[in-house]
Amino acid sequence: MSLAMLKTLFAQKTWAHAELYDCMATVDPAQHAEPLHTAIRTLNHIHVVDRIFRAHLAGEPHGYTQSNTEETPELGELHFAAAETDLWFESYLADLNEAALADSLTFQFTDGDAGRMTREEMLFHVLTHGAYHRGNVGQVLKGISVTPPRDLLTKFLHQHEPARRQG
Secondary structure, eight states, X not given: OOHHHHHHHHHHHHHHHHHHHHHHTTSOTTTSHHHHHHHHHXXXXXXXXXXXXXXXXXXXXXXXXXXXXXXXXXXHHHHHHHHHHHHHHHHHHHTOOGGGGGOEEEXXXXXXXXXXXXXXXXXXXXXXXXXXXXXXXXXXXXXXXXXXXXXXXXHHHHHHOGGGGOO
16 A cells, blocks of 8 residues: 555544544433443544554554553543544654555564564554444444444545545
């Protein structure tokens, strides 16, 4: 995958997160406590895995022993932390070159097993993992009659480049 496409997909990820978190903020926590908790736990899992792979890419320890935290963060706090991490990925890609995508990095999974992936593979994992679980959150929202945002690359591209809509 090209660096240009990765940059686009991470910009879309940032946008999709903002839309989803904004939608989640409209859910009445008193009326929908259990589904809201489930959705926040899922969003937190996305965030933790993003942070783990951020650390792998930066060659730093991440400090996590599992792919979610014991405590469930408050939605606003999590939104802020996820937005910061999303911006880190965009900044990371801005400073990366095509050749660096093929660099193979070694790391340790939270279960202690060793791993090796290229930067490109790690970045693609972060994208697909997050998209998968945003879909899970969308299903939770549908279950309480809340329409989730449309997490689509086509929507993102046309909103950010309206000229694409012209024939």
